[in-house]
Amino acid sequence: MRYELYYWPGIPGRGEFIRLALEEAGADYLDIGQSPGNGVSAISAYLDDPQASRPPFAPPFLKAGDIVVSHVANILQFLGPRLGLVPDDESTRFWVQGLQLTLCDWLLEVHDVHHPIGASLYYEQQRAEARRRASLLIGERLPKFLGYFEHVLSSNPQGDTWLVGDSLTYADLSLFQMVAGLRYAFPQAMQRLEPEIPEVSALAVRVAERPNIAAYLASGRRQSFNEQGIFRHYPELDG
Amino acid sequence: MRYELYYWPGIPGRGEFIRLALEEAGADYLDIGQSPGNGVSAISAYLDDPQASRPPFAPPFLKAGDIVVSHVANILQFLGPRLGLVPDDESTRFWVQGLQLTLCDWLLEVHDVHHPIGASLYYEQQRAEARRRASLLIGERLPKFLGYFEHVLSSNPQGDTWLVGDSLTYADLSLFQMVAGLRYAFPQAMQRLEPEIPEVSALAVRVAERPNIAAYLASGRRQSFNEQGIFRHYPELDG
Numbered sequence: 001m002r003y004e005l006y007y008w009p010g011i012p013g014r015g016e017f018i019r020l021a022l023e024e025a026g027a028d029y030l031d032i033g034q035s036p037g038n039g040v041s042a043i044s045a046y047l048d049d050p051q052a053s054r055p056p057f058a059p060p061f062l063k064a065g066d067i068v069v070s071h072v073a074n075i076l077q078f079l080g081p082r083l084g085l086v087p088d089d090e091s092t093r094f095w096v097q098g099l100q101l102t103l104c105d106w107l108l109e110v111h112d113v114h115h116p117i118g119a120s121l122y123y124e125q126q127r128a129e130a131r132r133r134a135s136l137l138i139g140e141r142l143p144k145f146l147g148y149f150e151h152v153l154s155s156n157p158q159g160d161t162w163l164v165g166d167s168l169t170y171a172d173l174s175l176f177q178m179v180a181g182l183r184y185a186f187p188q189a190m191q192r193l194e195p196e197i198p199e200v201s202a203l204a205v206r207v208a209e210r211p212n213i214a215a216y217l218a219s220g221r222r223q224s225f226n227e228q229g230i231f232r233h234y235p236e237l238d239g
Numbered sequence: 240m241r242y243e244l245y246y247w248p249g250i251p252g253r254g255e256f257i258r259l260a261l262e263e264a265g266a267d268y269l270d271i272g273q274s275p276g277n278g279v280s281a282i283s284a285y286l287d288d289p290q291a292s293r294p295p296f297a298p299p300f301l302k303a304g305d306i307v308v309s310h311v312a313n314i315l316q317f318l319g320p321r322l323g324l325v326p327d328d329e330s331t332r333f334w335v336q337g338l339q340l341t342l343c344d345w346l347l348e349v350h351d352v353h354h355p356i357g358a359s360l361y362y363e364q365q366r367a368e369a370r371r372r373a374s375l376l377i378g379e380r381l382p383k384f385l386g387y388f389e390h391v392l393s394s395n396p397q398g399d400t401w402l403v404g405d406s407l408t409y410a411d412l413s414l415f416q417m418v419a420g421l422r423y424a425f426p427q428a429m430q431r432l433e434p435e436i437p438e439v440s441a442l443a444v445r446v447a448e449r450p451n452i453a454a455y456l457a458s459g460r461r462q463s464f465n466e467q468g469i470f471r472h473y474p475e476l477d478g
Contacts (some may be wrong), residue, residue, distance in 0.1 A: 095307075126371075152294070
């Protein structure tokens with residue numbers, strides 16, 4: 001099975017949460033947004049196809065043969081059993097997915113810091129509002145989300161190596177990406193906050209050291225964070 | 240199976256998306272937040288229990304025997320097959336869930352209109368920002384989301400009665416609730432927009448006329464929208 005990932009090129013963005021799962025599992029996939037002859041036009045053509053009976057609202061979406069799945073959490077839930085990134089039992093799968101949806105909520109809050117009024121305006125058109133929102137993100141929301149995942153790790157009955165059970169799930173990969181993105185966007189804030197969340201920081205190291213992830217991070221496929229993406233470094237927002 | 244729904248009392252909020260599924264199916268459930276002897280303290284006690292090994296981040300969450308599931312979309316995915324609110328085949332289930340996640344994204348945008356800076360501040364502390372955001376919501380985002388669901392309905396190969404296939408799914412119930420909430424919060428805007436989305440408006444009528452839903456809407460269990468909830472009517476935001 002060759003998976004096809006549809007996501008905008010030029011930023012890690014939401015697509016990166018899917019790429020990390022595919023890379024960890026060594027899956028065969030084509031990154032349509034970045035592949036020659038495809039790119040933005042192939043994504044737009046799919047979204048705007050008037051014949052499509054099941055059109056996704058927005059990227060990312062994944063094609064797996066005839067199946068098309070949209071949304072980060074939904075795609076990961078689809079891939080989880082296929083790539084061995086989630087345990088077998090149903091109760092645990094819903095728990096992993098609850099963690100993933102918490103991560104997705106958190107990601108949106110981080111995005112909206114630089115776009116509190118609307119995604120259709122430039123950052124420069126909502127800079128004052130962004131500053132107000134950033135101080136709440138850093139003062140209240142980052143400690144709350146980071147503290148929650150620290151608590152989940154430290155109260156896992158099977159040990160504090162991974163969020164769930166005793167092996168890596170897609171939620172661990174996503175938490176790694178959140179930490180990486182936050183370190184890029186808010187280096188000062190994270191330097192203050194990380195001593196309070198040693199288990200989360202240690203998990204991020206463990207993920208980065210997985211052989212397939214380490215190889216991916218060192219490759220040209222891993223895109224840099226930048227100021228067109230979700231995690232943006234604007235020094236005036238990093239209080 | 241008696242389900243237990245954990246959600247804050249006093250507002251329909253996110254809990255309503257779960258209640259509609261339970262009511263449509265005639266399921267046995269206890270609404271913990273509104274039941275005597277439980278209420279907010281029972282929810283807080285569960286969230287803050289230091290012994291809990293799988294603590295949800297926030298309500299709503301649902302207990303079904305030993306299984307605890309958090310997040311609207313995840314709860315509906317759990318309930319869907321059990322309550323007969325989703326077809327059997329896997330591909331279609333992922334499609335329904337993609338629609339539900341789009342609805343959840345949309346719901347959050349509607350919430351953030353009155354809280355663009357942060358949920359920990361009062362509306363009155365972010366009124367100017369809310370006005371700016373509302374004009375984009377009404378001018379750009381509502382037409383986009385409503386138009387998307389109109390397109391999904393009208394391109395369903397099995398007819399335009401329901402979003403997916405030829406029978407009701409949990410996504411239809413959620414779309415009904417979105418329309419109901421938007422009519423409450425933005426009556427002027429919706430009066431202008433609804434002529435463009437006849438299929439969506441007709442679906443909302445069909446849902447309201449389902450026998451179990453009609454009985455629920457007429458009962459004391461259906462809570463009114465109000466200005467503590469997600470859908471709030473502030474006339475100055477309804478352009």
